[in-house]
Every structure is written in structure tokens, then in C-alpha cells.
Amino acid sequence: MGNEEAVFFSRVLTELTLSFHIIFATIGVGVPLMIMIAQWVGIKKNDEHYILLARRWARGFVITVAVGVVTGTAIGLQLSLLWPNFMELAGNVIALPLFMETFAFFFEAIFLGIYLYTWDRFENQKKHLLLLIPVAAGASFSAVFISIVNAFMNTPQGFEFVEGQLININPLIAMFNPAMPTKVTHVVVTAYMTSAFVLAAIAAFRLLKGSDHIYHKKALFLTMKLGLIFSIASAIIGDFSGKFLAEYQPEKLAAAEWHFETERNAPLILLGVLEDEEVKYAIKIPFALSMLAHNDPTAEVIGLDQFPKDEIPPLYIHYLFDLMVFIGMWLVAISAVYVFSIWKGWAFVKTKRFLGLIVAGGPLAVLAIEAGWWLTEVGRQPWILRGLMKTENAATSSGQVDLMLILFSGLYLILGIGVIVVLRRMFKRNPVEKEIEDRQAGMEGEYH
Amino acid sequence: MTLEIIGISVLWLFLFGYVIVASIDFGAGVFNAYSTLTNREHILTNIIQRYLSPVWEVTNVFLVFFFVGMVGFFPKSAFYYGTTLLIPASIAIILLAIRGSYYAFETYGSRGHKGYTFMYGLSGLFIPASLSIVLTISEGGFVFMNDSKPVLDYWALFSNPLTWSIVLLSFTAVLYISAVFLTWYADKAQDKDATVLLRKYALIWAGPLIITAAGIIFELKAHNPEHYERILDLWWMFGLSFLLFIGTVWFVWKRRNFGLAVWFLIGQFAFAFFAYGISHYPYLLYPYLTIYDSFTNEAMAIALIIAFIAGLCLLIPSLWLLLKLFLFNKNYVRGKG
Numbered sequence: 001m002g003n004e005e006a007v008f009f010s011r012v013l014t015e016l017t018l019s020f021h022i023i024f025a026t027i028g029v030g031v032p033l034m035i036m037i038a039q040w041v042g043i044k045k046n047d048e049h050y051i052l053l054a055r056r057w058a059r060g061f062v063i064t065v066a067v068g069v070v071t072g073t074a075i076g077l078q079l080s081l082l083w084p085n086f087m088e089l090a091g092n093v094i095a096l097p098l099f100m101e102t103f104a105f106f107f108e109a110i111f112l113g114i115y116l117y118t119w120d121r122f123e124n125q126k127k128h129l130l131l132l133i134p135v136a137a138g139a140s141f142s143a144v145f146i147s148i149v150n151a152f153m154n155t156p157q158g159f160e161f162v163e164g165q166l167i168n169i170n171p172l173i174a175m176f177n178p179a180m181p182t183k184v185t186h187v188v189v190t191a192y193m194t195s196a197f198v199l200a201a202i203a204a205f206r207l208l209k210g211s212d213h214i215y216h217k218k219a220l221f222l223t224m225k226l227g228l229i230f231s232i233a234s235a236i237i238g239d240f241s242g243k244f245l246a247e248y249q250p251e252k253l254a255a256a257e258w259h260f261e262t263e264r265n266a267p268l269i270l271l272g273v274l275e276d277e278e279v280k281y282a283i284k285i286p287f288a289l290s291m292l293a294h295n296d297p298t299a300e301v302i303g304l305d306q307f308p309k310d311e312i313p314p315l316y317i318h319y320l321f322d323l324m325v326f327i328g329m330w331l332v333a334i335s336a337v338y339v340f341s342i343w344k345g346w347a348f349v350k351t352k353r354f355l356g357l358i359v360a361g362g363p364l365a366v367l368a369i370e371a372g373w374w375l376t377e378v379g380r381q382p383w384i385l386r387g388l389m390k391t392e393n394a395a396t397s398s399g400q401v402d403l404m405l406i407l408f409s410g411l412y413l414i415l416g417i418g419v420i421v422v423l424r425r426m427f428k429r430n431p432v433e434k435e436i437e438d439r440q441a442g443m444e445g446e447y448h
Numbered sequence: 449m450t451l452e453i454i455g456i457s458v459l460w461l462f463l464f465g466y467v468i469v470a471s472i473d474f475g476a477g478v479f480n481a482y483s484t485l486t487n488r489e490h491i492l493t494n495i496i497q498r499y500l501s502p503v504w505e506v507t508n509v510f511l512v513f514f515f516v517g518m519v520g521f522f523p524k525s526a527f528y529y530g531t532t533l534l535i536p537a538s539i540a541i542i543l544l545a546i547r548g549s550y551y552a553f554e555t556y557g558s559r560g561h562k563g564y565t566f567m568y569g570l571s572g573l574f575i576p577a578s579l580s581i582v583l584t585i586s587e588g589g590f591v592f593m594n595d596s597k598p599v600l601d602y603w604a605l606f607s608n609p610l611t612w613s614i615v616l617l618s619f620t621a622v623l624y625i626s627a628v629f630l631t632w633y634a635d636k637a638q639d640k641d642a643t644v645l646l647r648k649y650a651l652i653w654a655g656p657l658i659i660t661a662a663g664i665i666f667e668l669k670a671h672n673p674e675h676y677e678r679i680l681d682l683w684w685m686f687g688l689s690f691l692l693f694i695g696t697v698w699f700v701w702k703r704r705n706f707g708l709a710v711w712f713l714i715g716q717f718a719f720a721f722f723a724y725g726i727s728h729y730p731y732l733l734y735p736y737l738t739i740y741d742s743f744t745n746e747a748m749a750i751a752l753i754i755a756f757i758a759g760l761c762l763l764i765p766s767l768w769l770l771l772k773l774f775l776f777n778k779n780y781v782r783g784k785g
Contacts, residue, residue, distance in 0.1 A: 059556065062552055062556050063552055063553065063556060065505070065552070066505075066548055066549045066551070066552030066553070067549050069505055069508055069548060070508070070544060070545035070546075070548040070549050071545065072512075073508060073511070073512055073541060073544060073545070073548075074541045074542075074545060076512055076515065076516060077515060077537055077538075077541055078538075078541075079519075080515070080519055080526040080529070080530035081530050081533060081534050081537055081538065082530075082534075083530075084526050084527045084528075084530030084531045085527065087519055087523065087526035087527070087530060088523050088524055088526050088527040088530075089523070090523075091519050091520060091523030091526055091744065092523050092744050092745055092748060093748070095516075095519065095520030095521070095523070095744065095748055095752060096520070096748065096751045096752060096755060098516055098519070098520060099516055099517060099520045099752055099755055099756070100755055100759070101516075102509065102512050102513045102516045102517075103755070103759035103762070103763070105509055105512065106506070106509045106513065106759075106763055107762055107763065107766060109505040109506050109508070109509050110506055110763075110766045110767060110769075110770050111766065112505065113501075113502035113503060113505060113506060113770060113774075114502065114769065114770060114773055116501075116502070117501065117502045117773075117774065117780075118773065121780075134766070166745070169745045169747045169748060170747060171747060171748050171751040172751070396530065396531050396534060397531055397597040397599075398531055398532075398534040398535075400534055400535055401534070403535075404534060404535070404538045407538065407539075407542055408538070408542065411542050411545055411546065414546065415545065415546075415549055418549065418550065418553050419549075419553075422553045422556075426556070
């Protein structure tokens with residue numbers, strides 16, 4: 001196997017592992033917060049339903065956490081196995097947040113174990129809430145630290161590169177790089193948003209399937225409110241990310257927007273198809289790209305003409321950008337309509353048709369996460385460390401990457417099927433109506 | 449003490465932590481599978497589940513911690529080991545992934561599939577085997593530089609008796625550590641049948657363990673004489689380790705002081721593990737890579753050590769809480785909590 005093939009297969013395998021991992025990582029970051037909020041609401045309102053909600057979410061969460069942990073271990077090792085030259089170089093500058101991520105992960109793992117096995121040991125529900133705080137904090141902080149590593153790859157700094165040698169290294173400056181604020185907040189908030197919509201989809205699905213239990217209605221209203229807040233926050237931070245790109249990675253923004261020539265009053269291109277370097281069927285919003293990039297409709301936006309041909313990312317990332325943004329806007333819209341209608345007492349949001357839209361929102365949110373990551377990662381090509389090291393120089397010299405790709409594809413297939421089967425079985429056999437009955441019977445048993 | 453030594457000591461300590469907790473986990477899987485095959489699963493399954501469930505995720509983190517720290521403190525090791533270990537490390541990841549996730553699927557989702565229990569047990573032997581290959585490679589003689597890139601010679605690796613001795617040692621160590629620990633745990637749970645069975649396993653595996661461990665020292669004499677010399681210099685550490693081993697076997701044989709036996713067990717492996725590590729000094733990969741030429745820059749090393757201390761201030765109390773709630777809590781261990 002030549003170097004070119006090794007690079008190709010290494011890229012495919014990394015993409016496959018990450019695409020699979022981020023589904024579980026995103027749920028892993030967002031759901032603990034939702035569990036914590038449900039537990040807190042339950043205590044505050046003295047409402048058993050929310051406590052039960054927290055427990056049932058937690059039970060399903062364990063399954064997704066398991067897959068998140070093992071695929072996270074896989075990508076952690078694959079970084080060194082598939083990109084040894086990259087890790088050798090970057091490890092000198094970026095090891096600190098990578099190391100801190102494992103601490104956050106450690107912390108979360110310990111308290112998740114404690115939380116799950118002390119459900120019935122403490123009488124006081126507040127103690128359970130206290131246990132959930134380190135779980136949620138650990139989950140969010142591991143996202144923060146690992147996003148810092150990724151931000152560094154986009155805007156490396158904190159060292160000097162002299163004749164192939166790294167000197168004057170400063171780990172903190174490397175951590176607090178220009179991409180870090182927007183990347184970290186966008187990752188964390190979209191994880192919260194996605195988890196809220198996934199949980200909302202589950203509640204809506206039960207209602208759609210004919211359950212009329214108040215438990216599902218409470219769950220739906222809570223998660224849609226959270227989804228609305230986090231989707232609006234995601235959109236605002238997404239706008240900041242656009243401004244960050246215009247300043248630090250103009251080639252990524254230009255490729256995502258099919259902005260070929262540097263110009264003032266730049267229009268934003270929505271949808272469209274690219275044929276022979278010509279954009280067709282697109283909707284152009286005048287001045288909007290200048291607004292997105294610099295908050296000024298007449299500002300100049302750098303186009304792809306400013307970059308050498310071999311440093312331009314693939315142009316298909318435009319479709320990913322559109323996909324991410326449209327889904328984001330769509331989710332803001334349906335959650336806003338739902339929350340407003342419930343508040344006003346309008347009944348159409350309780351129809352099967354609208355519930356169907358909410359059910360679709362869960363998978364759509366996950367798709368938006370995938371599209372966003374593909375956009376940001378492919379948009380960095382051909383660099384692995386922007387401006388410093390090209391992807392083709394970072395890959396392993398080993399000849400067996402294609403075989404590993406086959407093995408890991410099999411693994412993810414097995415894990416994917418396993419998660420679906422187990423989660424379905426877990427909640428089908430034990431619907432909430434039955435669990436409420438069982439719990440009541442249990443409590444009465446204690447009194448008598 | 450230089451930063452390099454602090455770095456490698458910290459990592460070695462975490463690797464030791466992983467060896468102990470993972471051995472308990474892997475061995476438990478093997479015993480569980482064996483007792484299922486012989487229709488005695490009712491004796492062991494409860495004890496094993498009660499111990500493993502709250503800690504399986506933490507076990508995994510020890511490993512992640514080790515390799516992330518390794519690349520952090522010694523970035524050049526990513527180049528040498530990353531390039532050469534693609535196949536064995538990928539196999540280990542895949543087995544760990546199936547094992548870890550299916551443990552959760554089984555425990556929280558559905559229950560009781562014999563084929564699965566068997567595979568789970570088997571993976572507990574293959575994972576230590578594929579991970580212990582790293583130790584063999586580190587002794588040198590299996591990696592060659594081709595066009596300034598390291599290449600692993602699989603034929604040399606698999607035809608060498610040292611490789612198989614280390615694999616064998618990993619098998620016996622896993623089974624022995626796990627059996628002794630679980631004997632104590634079962635005794636604490638007042639589960640008589642499980643204690644009897646596990647005690648038997650502990651005594652069965654004690655002999656093979658000490659034979660394989662001693663055998664490797666002699667094989668090193670031929671394979672890497674330099675390393676062998678340094679091992680002889682540390683004879684007293686191996687001696688202490690052996691005395692602690694005798695102590696463990698004695699208590700287990702006499703059916704008393706199981707708690708002390710576990711501490712002796714930990715001491716035995718700590719001495720042997722650290723003596724082996726110290727005698728490996730200063731090489732990470734003989735003869736290409738020492739801890740000095742692979743060490744990260746000073747600024748990063750100091751930052752990592754500070755992060756490490758801060759992290760430990762959070763971790764140690766948390767781990768203590770975990771142990772207190774699940775390992776030293778009588779009611780939980782007896783299945784009443």
C-alpha cells in the first residue's frame with residue numbers, strides 16, 4: 001500500500017469512527033444536563049413524574065454512554081495509530097487539554113456509577129441531585145477540552161516553528177486559540193439542543209402511539225422549552241462562528257458559501273448546484289454574507305481567488321453548511337411554535353401531524369450535528385494543522401489500514417444494531433404506566 | 449528527580465492501576481463463562497455483577513488515561529508505537545469495545561445468553577494478550593527502521609518464545625489476581641459457595657503464575673542481556689514480591705485474612721511491576737527510544753504535572769467515595785443496598 005492509499009484509508013476510518021462516536025458523544029454531553037434539570041424540577045415542584053423522568057432517561061443513557069466510552073477509546077487510540085506524525089508534532093503543544101479531557105471523563109465515570117447504584121439507597125432526592133452535578137459537569141467539560149484540541153488544529157498557536165522544530169511552546173496560549181471560544185460554545189450548546197430534541201422526539205412518539213399519560217406531556221413540554229432555548233443559543237453562536245471564519249479561516253467560509261471572488265456587498269448563497277464552476281438554481285440574499293462575516297452589509301469578504309488552488313477545501317461543503325443551517329432554523333421554528341401554542345392554549349400542536357414533526361426533529365438534530373462536523377473538518381482540508389502540516393504528511397506508513405477499516409466498520413455495525421435492539425426492548429417491556437404502578441405498589445407496601 | 453522520571457512514574461502507576469482493575473474485570477468474565485459452561489453460574493454471577501457494575505466504566509478510563517498521558521509526556525512514542533501497533537492495538541480496541549458495550553447491554557438491557565457469556569469470557573483473555581504484545585515489542589528486536597520509518601516484523605515477533613511467555617504470563621496473572629480479589633469479595637458478601645469456588649481458582653493459578661513470571665526473566669537473558677543485568681541488580685524487589693506472593697497463598701490456603709491477602713497481592717504485583725519498569729530504564733523502545741529523547745518540552749511537562757496534581761485532588765476523594773459505597777459497604781456487598 002502506497003502512502004496515498006494509507007492517507008485515504010486513514011481519512012475514511014477516522015471519519016467513520018468520529019461520525020459514529022459523535023452521535024453518542026453528543027447525547028453523552030447533553031442528556032446528563034437534561035436528567036439533572038428533570039430531577040431538579042421534580043424536587044422543586046414535588047412532582048414524582050419528573051423524578052421518574054430523570055430515572056428513565058438515566059437508564060437509557062447508560063446504554064448510550066457505554067457505546068460513547070468504547071468508541072471514544074477507539075478514536076483516542078486511533079489518533080496515534082493513524083496519524084503518528086501529527087501526534088508526534090502536535091502532542092508537544094496540545095497534550096494539556098487532551099490530558100484534562102481524560103480527567104473530566106474520569107470524574108463523570110465515577111459519579112455516574114455512584115448515581116446509578118444508589119437510587120434507592122438515599123431517601124433524600126436532593127442527594128441524587130448532588131450526584132448528578134459532577135456527572136453533568138464532567139460530561140460538559142470533556143466536550144470543552146476536546147473541542148479545544150480541535151480548535152487548535154484550526155488555528156494553531158502557542159509555539160514557534162523554526163526549521164521543523166517547535167520552540168517557545170506555551171500550552172495555555174495553545175489552548176486559548178482564536179477558534180476556541182466559538183467552537184467550544186457551539187459544540188456544547190448544540191449538544192444540549194440535540195439531546196433536548198431527541199428526548200422530545202421520544203415523548204412525542206409515545207403520545208403519537210396513543211399513550212395519553214400526563215407523564216409524556218410533561219416530558220414533551222419540558223424538553224421543547226429546553227430545545228427552544230438551546231436552539232436559539234446555537235443560532236446566535238453559529239453567527240459568531242461565521243465571523244470567526246471570515247477573520248481566521250476565510251478559505252473555509254468562502255468554500256462553504258461558494259464565494260469565489262473577493263468583493264464588497266457579498267451576497268449569501270442558499271441551496272443551488274455547482275456545475276462547471278457555475279452556481280445554478282441558487283437563492284441569493286444580497287449583502288447577507290458581508291453581514292454574516294463582518295456585521296456590515298458593504299464589508300469586503302475574502303474569496304477563494306486569494307488562495308492557491310491546492311489549499312482550497314472541497315466545494316461540496318456548501319451542501320453541508322446549508323443542511324446544518326436549515327435544520328437549525330427549522331428546529332427553532334417548531335419548538336417556538338410548540339411552546340407558544342401551549343402557552344396560548346392552541347390545540348393544533350397536539351395533533352398527530354405536529355407530533356410527527358417533533359418526532360422527526362430528533363433524528364434531524366443528530367443529522368445537523370453530523371453535517372456541522374463534516375463541514376468543519378472537511379473545510380480544513382488540505383491541512384491537518386492549518387498552515388502547518390498537510391493531512392497527507394501526517395498519516396501512518398503502515399500498510400494495513402484498509403483491513404482495519406473493514407474490521408471497525410463491522411464493529412460499528414454491531415454496536416449500532418445492539419443499541420437499537422437493547423433500547424427498544426428496555427422501554428417496550430417496561431412502559432411508564434407500568435413503572436408508575438409498580439412504584440406506587442412498592443411505596444404502599446412500605447407503609448403497610 | 450527529573451521531569452522525565454516524574455512523568456514516566458506517574459504513567460507507570462496508572463498502568464499498574466489498570467493492570468489490577470482490568471485483571472479483576474477480565475478474570476471475572478472468564479470465571480463467569482467457565483461456571484456457566486459447567487452449569488454453576490448461579491454461584492458466581494451475582495457476586496461478579498455486584499462488583500463490576502458500578503466500576504466497569506472507571507476501569508476503562510485507567511487505560512485511556514495511560515495512553516493519553518503517554519502521548520502527552522512522550523510525543524515521540526506516538527510516532528514509534530503508533531506506526532507499529534496499528535494491528536495489535538486495533539484488535540484490542542475492537543475487543544474492548546464489544547466487551548464494554550455488551551456488558552452494559554446485558555446488565556441494563558436484556559439478560560442471559562450463553563454464547564454471549566462465553567465470548568465475553570474469551571475476550572477477557574485476548575485483550576490482555578494483544579495489549580501485552582506492547583511489552584514484548586518494547587524489549588527490542590522486533591521493530592526495524594525502513595526508510596526512517598519504523599516497521600514491525602510480525603514473523604520475528606510471533607516466532608519468538610518471549611512473546612508467548614509474556615502472553616502466558618498475562619493469562620495467568622489475570623486469572624490469579626481476579627480469583628484472589630473475588631475470593632475476598634465473596635467472603636465479605638458471606639457467600640460461602642462462591643468463596644469456596646473462587647478460593648480453589650486462586651490456588652490453582654498461583655503455581656502457573658510464578659512459573660511464567662520466573663521463566664520470562666530467564667528468557668530475557670538471551671533476548672536482551674542488558675535488561676537482564678539490570679533486573680539482577682533489582683533482585684531484592686523481586687524477592688520481596690515473591691515473599692508477598694507466598695503470604696497471599698498462605699492466607700488463602702488457610703482461609704483467613706482474605707483482606708490482608710488482597711493487600712499482599714497488590715504489593716506483590718506493585719513490586720514486580722515497578723522493578724520491571726525500573727529495569728527497563730531508560731528505554732521506551734529498545735534501542736531507538738529513551739525517555740529522554742522522546743520527552744516533551746519543559747513548558748508542557750510542567751503544565752501536565754500541574755494539571756495532574758489538580759486532577760488528582762478531584763479524583764482521589766471521588767475514587768474513595770466510590771470504593772466506600774461499593775467495595776467497603778457491607779450492605780451493598782451483601783446485595784442489600
